[in-house]
Amino acid sequence: xxxEHDIRLSLSLEDLGFNAENDSNKRKSSKKYYNEDGTKxxxxxxxxxxxxxxxxxxxxxxxxxxxxxxxxxxTKESIFNDAITYIKKLKDEVKSLTQELQxxxxxxxxxxxxxxxxxxxxxxxxxxxxxxxxxxxNKRGGFKKLMETMNDLGLEMIEANVTTIKGAYLxxxxxxxxxxxxxxxxxxKHLLQDIIKII
Amino acid sequence: xxxEHDIRLSLSLEDLGFNAENDSNKRKSSKKYYNEDGTKxxxxxxxxxxxxxxxxxxxxxxxxxxxxxxxxxxTKESIFNDAITYIKKLKDEVKSLTQELQxxxxxxxxxxxxxxxxxxxxxxxxxxxxxxxxxxxNKRGGFKKLMETMNDLGLEMIEANVTTIKGAYLxxxxxxxxxxxxxxxxxxKHLLQDIIKII
DNA sequence: ACCCACACGTGAGGC
DNA sequence: TGCCTCACGTGTGGG
Numbered sequence: 342x343x344x345e346h347d348i349r350l351s352l353s354l355e356d357l358g359f360n361a362e363n364d365s366n367k368r369k370s371s372k373k374y375y376n377e378d379g380t381k382x383x384x385x386x387x388x389x390x391x392x393x394x395x396x397x398x399x400x401x402x403x404x405x406x407x408x409x410x411x412x413x414x415x416t417k418e419s420i421f422n423d424a425i426t427y428i429k430k431l432k433d434e435v436k437s438l439t440q441e442l443q444x445x446x447x448x449x450x451x452x453x454x455x456x457x458x459x460x461x462x463x464x465x466x467x468x469x470x471x472x473x474x475x476x477x478x479n480k481r482g483g484f485k486k487l488m489e490t491m492n493d494l495g496l497e498m499i500e501a502n503v504t505t506i507k508g509a510y511l512x513x514x515x516x517x518x519x520x521x522x523x524x525x526x527x528x529x530k531h532l533l534q535d536i537i538k539i540i
Numbered sequence: 541x542x543x544e545h546d547i548r549l550s551l552s553l554e555d556l557g558f559n560a561e562n563d564s565n566k567r568k569s570s571k572k573y574y575n576e577d578g579t580k581x582x583x584x585x586x587x588x589x590x591x592x593x594x595x596x597x598x599x600x601x602x603x604x605x606x607x608x609x610x611x612x613x614x615t616k617e618s619i620f621n622d623a624i625t626y627i628k629k630l631k632d633e634v635k636s637l638t639q640e641l642q643x644x645x646x647x648x649x650x651x652x653x654x655x656x657x658x659x660x661x662x663x664x665x666x667x668x669x670x671x672x673x674x675x676x677x678n679k680r681g682g683f684k685k686l687m688e689t690m691n692d693l694g695l696e697m698i699e700a701n702v703t704t705i706k707g708a709y710l711x712x713x714x715x716x717x718x719x720x721x722x723x724x725x726x727x728x729k730h731l732l733q734d735i736i737k738i739i
Numbered sequence: 740a741c742c743c744a745c746a747c748g749t750g751a752g753g754c
Numbered sequence: 755t756g757c758c759t760c761a762c763g764t765g766t767g768g769g
Contacts, residue, residue: 384748384749386756387748387750387757387758388749390758391747391758391759391760392746392747392748394758394759394760395746395747396746398617401617401624404620405623405624405627408628408631416743416745418597418600421600424604424627425600425603425604428604428607428608428623428626428630429607431630432630434630434634435634438638439637441641442637442641484684484687485688486684488684501701503700503702583763583764584763584764586742586764587762587763587764589743590743590762590763590764591761591763594761598761615758616760
């Protein structure tokens, strides 16, 4: 009952990193490898390397075990079982995640498209407002993304008149800066052109 | 040199499903378990169960190996190594997929929100057109989703007048069915209410 | 007492 | 030849 209780799998942390070259103490089996006069019993040359090999295998088993979160037992067989079920679980997880990702991927697809024909006209009005007329292809969600982007940029559409001709939006609206910021005509024009391009 | 070459890991498919109870042939070791007179050498009772245990372990090892796609060697140690690296790879994959999923998750979040105050008014016009007035909270992307959904349902917005008062959309538009379908006033009204609710 | 899980040494086969 | 890998039987400790 000294400290011989944890040597079911006779590997510890020492077996992982450093073997510490101690073939010395701590052998589970107290088999008679020594004659009663103290002389060693003959061991085939394999014995040593074979012991090392088994230690390597157990080390690998331990590494495998350390990777698996859900552990039932410390026995070799249950380590295998846990690892197996864990791999299956991980596989399922990857599978479901990928298809879940692909399911919402198409919503991002409209980013990559041929450049639509667009027309942007910007005129300065009184106050700090701009009058804007835009024509661009009627891509699904185009107007929404336009508004989102403009909102992100601090452009507020005050009176928007949206007409959907077949295959195109026609939008006329007033625009003003949200924080009372001054708006430059050409800047806004190019901005809107860029926005519409990436819609 | 008969057929003794594949018994490195002396497990086959038979070890997986059915053990086929054949303790008979095919033992690798030709150790002398029989005396020269043909009588069996004494074996401790452990021998049989221990052999079974090792077969179980090898079976598990084989199952583990069968789960791992990339296999370098058939040796025990490389099976361990492959399984270990494979688990790590799967872990990384799951990790990256989940965070990639979470990165585009927020765009879906506006599905779950408190019910906004809405107002929908529908009037019948000449021909098969309806006049619609809608007021609902100015949630980001609301108008886009409205148009998408209406498009999906075969409702075409002919002349849309969109006004963004602070915190709300005010939309007046004519609507007609895309395929020349007849539109019922109350049906369209409830439809629009439902659409706006889920926006 | 029994059973189980393990490490060990050993002989055999493959490279 | 030698080295590596494996299955086998055995002894041992824990439950």
